[in-house]
Amino acid sequence: MNLPPISPRARLCLLLAAALAGASCSRQEPPVVSSARQGILLFGNGSEPDNLDPNIMAAAVESNIESALFEGLVNIAIDGQGILPGVAERWDISPDQRTYTFHLRSDARWSDGSPVTAGDFEYGFRRVFTPSIGCITADSGYAIDGSYDYQNGRNPSADSVGVRALDPHTLQLRLGHPTPYILYVLGLAPMMPVPKAVVERFGGGLAPGTPWTRPGNHVSNGAFMLKSWQQNANVTVVRNPYYWDRAHVRLSEIRFFPTDNPDTEERLFRTGGLHITYRVPLSKISSYRAQAGSGYTVTPLLATWFVPFNTHRAPFDKVAVRRAFALAIDREELVPKVLHDSGTPAHSLTRPGTGGYTPPAFADHDPALARRLLAEAGYPGGVGFPRVEFLARNSGTDALMAEALQQVWLRELGIRVEIVQQEPKVAINSFHAFDYQVGISGYFYSMQSPELMLTTARSGTPSNMVNWSSPEFDAAFSAAEQATTTAQHTAAVDVMERLISEEAPYAPLYFLNQCQLVHPLLKGFRGNPLQQIDWRELSLVSPP
16 A cells, blocks of 8 residues: 655645545535535545454554444444444343343344344454454453463464354353453454455455455445545445444445645645544644634543653663653643643553543652663763664654654753654554664553553553563553452552553653544534544534
């Protein structure tokens, strides 16, 4: 999918042309109006998706498309809180809360008309944890018995994963421990069914990136199905005629636009090319905030941005060096200056309030101590410090924050890091392959549970991008999973957050807030911490 870069002006023209395509509009009507008449939603979606395989999706922009194409056992309501029936019309929970039995509806169908079965879920769930698939968000489902050991090669048999199709309409899920948030896990990618026959036909059972996800091959079971994918232009999905709840789907079509440049996206919105944006340019936030009726919204998300240190690569193999870099950062001063409404200063990995948990207060800004630690590590005043590359995505706000941090470390530590920018998908791969020294990245944990964020520091998890391992941390993680009281759970999570502060494999930076622009013709949209959209709730007002 690697294509030559195009200019911002060319990208805007391309996106406008894609928005106009098929809209049957007059010269007086912008695309948002003409498309609304036809029930076509024009959706700004951040960047080009890497793939449309729900078992390996990693990015939020892919998750938006996936949620329109696929449906899990349950659905998450548009408020991000409620659990609604999905393919499973009901479920039973054992007294020990470790066995869930899901009863699938008989009218669930794939977009090719074939029935969705319990075997499709069994196949999809096992595929998520298959080591060769390389799903970096698989850790969200580690509560499923045997899944961690299977993905990490401790048990080579897929049969060891605690999911069983008892018959075509009954699926049993066995957990390693009671997991209050498990239904949220089951309502989101990667825990989705896939059509085994289609996936296997294109060789995707044990390998990612096969042609089964391309237009013409792709088969899904959600409210929409894939119509087309024009690279660097749009992904278009249309109403699935076989979806069991099709009577409540109000949109006829959704066009997802890969507007990775926020200025291009804002201009597209302003000129009538989008009903909703993925973000708002930092330079425009204050003006939209002050403008009544602008459609400006801010939603706090369960997502933490941080500085990850590759703990197996010098000089960040030294705790003192990592802590020096972390302690030099004044988040309260830096984050509002750079990000405005789109970030809230983070003093922990877990956002306060997640699952009712509030992290302890840690002293995380002390430039004098940072300089002493750096001297103790053998680099007084930064003298003799080796050349360091700072990895950042070349889109969104990461590059701006990288430049701000570059100045902080030069001023406080006498160290100048060299910023290296990569395309978002390339950067993600670099972080997870440990092919970097230090950088800026983030993690969406998408469930009301601190453990989902803290998997980023657990040994052997795909989301651990710092190559750090701590037996004490892992023990606390297990204790949090198995806690039977709030006090036990809080105490275990406190230990994990303390270790992050003391050993600094990550330096928390900010909690992400999503700033968006929503056109008044779009109804039913509600921002929520999970970024979850129930597409059945959205509609477009047909203008007079």
